[in-house]
Amino acid sequence: MVTLQAFQPLIDTVQGSLLLASPEDGRIYCANQLACILLASPHSELLKSSVYDFLPDKTEAYNICRELAGNNMIYNRGMQLSTGTGRLFDVQLSARRILLDQVPLLVVSFSDRTEAKVLGQLLDFERQLVERSLSIVKTLKEEGRQSEDEDKLTGVVGMHRLMSSAHAETSRAKRYGGSLSSLALELVNIPEMVPREDDGSAYSHLIRLAGSLCLQSSRDSDLVARRSANAFVILLPQTPIGGAHEMGRRLIKSLRQLTFLYQGAENQAAACIGISTLRPEETSPAPMLERLEDALAKARAGGANYIIELP
Template identity: 25%
Template sequence: MLDTLLEHITDSGSKMTRFTTMIRIYSERLKEDLDTESVQAIVEDILSESRVIRRSGQMLKKRIVLSTREIESLRKDLDKIREEADTDMLTGLKNRRFLARQFEQESERAIRDHTPLSLIIIDIDHFKRINDTHGHIVGDRVLKIAASMIRECVKGRDMVARFGGEEFVVLLPDTPLNGATILAEHICTYFKNMNWKRKDTGQTIGQVFISLGVSEYRPGESLDSLIHRADEALYLSKTNGRCRVTSEASLKESYATAQDLG
């Protein structure tokens, strides 16, 4: 595509150079005492060459317009490929790859602007039981609906990603730990109040509960470190009966209590 356009530009440039040279030569000749036929021949040559230049210019213009359209089409294709590479195909959420890239941007911003950054990790309770009882098609549908429900609860630059399996992550710029914990409680309650039913058979699935862990970014730490603390809080939610939220602040209290008992 670009090679073809370059050929048209080069050809058009060559014709213009030839035309410019011809005009310069004829300008010198017209200073001479020429007869009428000679002058007429020069004028006809100039007019003929100018028509060639005009056609070449028109062709070049068409080629540029066509190339611009092709480039725009290629850009859209590349954007689509990039979007697909960053998207979990089942749920339509962003994937771990995009999460990692987004974390880099948001953590740099948090350090630069001295703003908080928090993370929620969410796990669907007893998801294997759903798959075993109702099949993987229903399980996939539960994941899609769960993704949609979580996404409904966030706003602005907040980002929801599927972390893997039945786990989701919410990255929360400009949000301290207590704000993230309040949002996590809201998401948990949203799931508690939802009754699930199979669309194809009308069979009631019952309630789908989630456990959540919350952590806040510490300047300079990695995404793995931030997720690890949220995951520890999530584990405590599971240990304490599931269907609940645990923040890393509660995690510290739990460790302190365990040490006191020890």
């Protein structure tokens, strides 16, 4: 089915979950990103599976095949699917047999009916955690609330937005079984900014370079925030602690290649890094961020180029 590869960019734009499969045995040829997420199965693994592997009731596969043989289409049927990890969830499913360039195909689309309910629970959950979230923000910021000027200087978001995203990503990780990690980077040889209003100082130059490096090293799904005057926090969805460590190693290596002039001398940039990850039993990002703060403190005590993990 090489010709179907051309349809991958197209089906990735579909808002719902979409699968293209064999009408005979349900073997999946193409799947969009949302289908991979809802079925909790990587794209490469999904292409080795059958549509019917995700039916918790195997007799349902026979009923679907018989109904498609008679009517050629199933529309908006309420039923259950099972993820790759065995979690059951309610869906509205449609399926139809088609001919594409004389090749028979089974087109399956489905949407998660529990989404609206979970979103409502998420809003209630976030309201309950507002007070604790504000406390964590205060702990993470050594120099208090960040100003708009600091955000303009670095080009990254503030900690309030990161905290909001951390709660949403935690709920998403718990729902779909993914990983969530966080990384804190602190520059250890910051020059004094004299005067502090001088955006062309060595201080501002180094901070801008560090912020730019963090952004360039992150993915579209990651979020980089300014933690304090000389530190950044990066939220890493769908990333285990090993991936976060590799990112930290690359950041330190890249920072060591940056230089800045201060009082007539050339200096090499250096940083230390703390890393933490969300534990399976945790339903809030707060414990992960508390461990992140502890990891960064230990790395700061070690000095330049230290990476400390507290899973």
